[in-house]
């Protein structure tokens with residue numbers, strides 16, 4: 344099902360939780376809503392579920408405005424962070440519960456619950472109570488219950504936040520495969536950037552109720568539209584250096600404390616404009632003095648097995664970057680660095696927008 348949010352806002356008494364949200368989601372897409380706590384992710388999901396109504400704007404399912412459509416009339420499946428399983432019901436009845444509400448006859452209900460249980464590999468657990476299941480199995484019951492109605496839209500609110508790290512990785516593969524197999528348009532809320540990057544076709548990054556960027560994981564990472572997105576994605580995070588633009592011998596350069604770098608692409612901005620240079624840790628290399636554009640002092644070395652993570656000071660700024668295990672490097676050593684010039688980012692100091700995209 345195609346979903347469209349047009350100029351959607353949600354006001355709670357004196358708090359504007361969502362501000363002029365626009366999203367166009369294609370049939371069968373897996374979308375993540377990603378952002379820090381309180382940015383409005385769950386509020387958006389609740390509006391899609393029909394549990395909240397937008398204060399302004401419209402939500403479309405295909406070409407129908409659904410703002411006032413009751414949750415039960417939307418044919419959606421939802422998994423909450425807490426799973427919200429019924430503790431007194433066995434797995435079969437938990438999964439079949441939405442069908443009971445629709446007054447589906449018992450026999451059909453049980454058949455369809457068994458089918459949904461098979462999808463999430465729970466067919467051997469149908470007669471257990473939730474308390475007799477592991478966290479991952481409970482999560483799969485919640486998933487089966489969301490799928491049993493064959494929904495047009497699947498809404499997942501932090502569905503894996505109660506699972507341990509290893510199980511999370513397994514479950515994200517499982518959910519992703521199931522979603523592709525069933526081809527259900529899915530919107531998942533998470534504050535875990537790795538989870539979003541691993542699962543989503545496209546990610547909407549939210550901050551303070553506003554969309555910062557809606558794009559593929561790859562483009563969000565390589566072409567962040569602004570400082571918020573650039574800082575939010577990536578671990579270790581992007582490095583930032585304060586600098587200003589100037590022209591020398593017809594070339595445009597950016598200069599700051601301890602560095603001077605020629606730009607590949609000319610910015611139509613006056614000399615002395617203050618900017619922030621952004622370089623991802625994997626896009627910076629240790630080079631000889633004459634190849635270097637940045638001077639730094641090594642402050643820490645972490646051996647990560649496959650490579651070394653180096654911390655260094657450039658003027659007052661701290662940066663981190665990776666070197667191969669073979670590279671000999673010592674704490675306190677002065678070094679020269681050079682970024683891959685087509686992988687640098689330049690952000691305006693004033694508004695934080697990426698000046699190169």
Ligand SMILES: Nc1ncnc2c1ncn2[C@@H]1O[C@H](COP(=O)(O)OP(=O)(O)OP(=O)(O)O)[C@@H](O)[C@H]1O
Nearest residue numbers: 355356358360379380381382383384385386387534
């Ligand atoms: N029913 C409500 N009444 C008043 N304010 C609310 C209500 N629900 C949410 N809010 C506020 O709206 C903002 C967005 O809340 P929301 O639950 O959507 O955040 P979230 O992005 O899901 O955060 P988290 O990652 O912590 O779950 C918050 O500031 C929250 O306090």
Ligand SMILES: [Mg+2]
Nearest residue numbers: 384385386532
């Ligand atoms: Mg939430």
